[in-house]
Amino acid sequence: MSLEKQKPGPAAHRLAVRGDLLDFVAAPAWGATDTPAVRFDRDHWLLIEHGHIVGRQASEPDASWAREDHAGRLILPGFIDTHVHCPQIEVLGSYGTELLDWLERYTFPAERAFADPARSRAGAELFLDALLAHGTTSAVVFPTVHKVSAEALLEGAQARGMRLITGKVLMDRHAPDGLRDDVVQAELDCRDLIARFHGQDRLAYAVTVRFAPTSTPEQLAMAGRLCREDASLYMQTHVAENRAEVEWVRQLFPEARSYLDVYERAGLLHERAVLAHGIWLDEADKRLLQDRSAQIAHSPSSNLFLGSGLFDWRGAPFNVSLASDVGGGTSLNLLRNAQDAYKIQALRGVRLTAWVALHASTRGAAEALRLGDEIGGLSAGQTADVCVWDWAVGDVAQARDAVARELHERVFAWMTLADERNLRAVYVAGRRVLHA
Structure with missing residues (x-):
């Protein structure tokens, strides 16, 4: 894994990043594992132009877009x-x-x-x-x-x-x-x-x-x-x-x-x-x-x-x-903190969903900071602060991922078992600043 030192400023090209796109369109209710607050587009392209997200689509973009293919990986807001x-x-x-x-x-x-x-x-x-x-x-x-x-x-x-x-x-x-x-x-x-x-x-x-x-x-x-x-x-x-x-x-x-x-x-x-x-x-x-x-x-x-x-x-x-x-x-790593947040709530007799924890690390935090139009999501108009994660690293995590039956189960297992070793790429305002 390495960090790429780059000067600030908007990206000079149109960039399309492929993967499983996950973000939130609203605040998830406590305890709800099946919720319309979650937006998940499997195997989609995230389109980034001049450092901002301009769209997302299932079809492959045309040749005017530089492409970075992370098919089979999870893409989240930073x-x-x-x-x-x-x-x-x-x-x-x-x-x-x-x-x-x-x-x-x-x-x-x-x-x-x-x-x-x-x-x-x-x-x-x-x-x-x-x-x-x-x-x-x-x-x-x-x-x-x-x-x-x-x-x-x-x-x-x-x-x-x-x-x-x-x-x-x-x-x-x-x-x-x-x-x-x-x-x-x-x-x-x-x-x-x-x-x-x-x-x-x-x-x-x-x-x-x-x-x-x-x-x-x-x-x-x-x-x-x-x-x-x-x-x-x-x-x-x-x-x-x-x-x-x-x-x-x-x-x-x-x-x-x-x-x-x-x-x-x-x-x-x-x-x-x-x-x-x-x-x-x-x-x-x-x-x-x-x-x-x-x-x-x-x-x-x-x-x-x-x-x-x-x-x-x-x-x-x-x-x-x-x-x-x-x-x-x-x-x-906020994933490790999300894992501990789950344990704290379990000791209090309640269960923290992956959705509530991840929302509090992305869209929820952005909105609380009055920055929801800029960061915290993968919507058109937002700044392209984006992270790409492996769903599973190592035999044990891969075995767990393979038997996940529905989306929350898979994301919760990822949140619980993953750490910075799962991180494959980081984009800040559309520029890749880390790759593994």
Whole structure:
């Protein structure tokens, strides 16, 4: 498998890609394995022109189209990871801690190194290439508190033509030396990054509050002011991941009704707000998220690995998307996170279909980000962010695939057994950036 370094810009030719096309035309109902929300066209050609999808057809296209034949393989929209930390790749698989200890022992030391511009650039390059190599073509990303770490991510994504949402982390207390900012300089940095990158090519800026304990009320107020001034900005943070964290927030913000209410009071909850985890929310919190049209980025592998808790997906009235977190999680591959999401719901006594999990990784995530016209599907007019997967790799998976009786059974087995070894090609805006 290799990544092809290419300059950004629209594809210079008309491209037709053949395979089994799978995407969604609506949100699938919970528990439904046979649903009109799924669109599946076996052995079809996906037509791409100037980086955008222009159609799909069963018949072979004429000679004016360059053709790439992946017959017998599964073609999906590129995955959208709605919560992932760039600098945490180096702390994947760290032993023996829950959230707050894990931050102190592993994460903060790794993030401190990103003050070095060369380290930030190298880290961003590694991270962005790793996303693509795991089938993720769009992401909502945490860099570090250092302005240069956000610049490196934005510049790297721009060079690859990727859809990326990120912003300098805000963190002015309860963090070690080298990882704290201050309100005045942080605001200046945010405004500069917004002016230079927000809305440029496929980039967007997120006002990025690490989590409530590491921002003073003054910094939270500043973040809320940025959001109110420009409704096109995103906001990303963490909420109610761990019970000890929830209790810490209660002590730090005694005036707030709940952890989520801290963000509400600061003006940070809106339709472009992405909040990671959300395990320990009460019913009033859930209604508030629904009322604000915000989303929870569910990070199942991380929740299991750190022992944070079991997210109540079926009981969520708000938007839920799927995320890898990393390195609280164990893989950038959203298929592995979908596998863990199924296990979490099974422990809660319900069953997660492949359709709900994959929708939350594609169309559902795109719509929650207000980007449904651009990404998350294989419809005419959408940007051609496309991934090609082998249905089965290895004797065991091939034997399982051979006896699948209907579509959901086959896709669920693929989702459960597949990983990045199944990934055969990745296209970003119609350009092939990875092939195996």
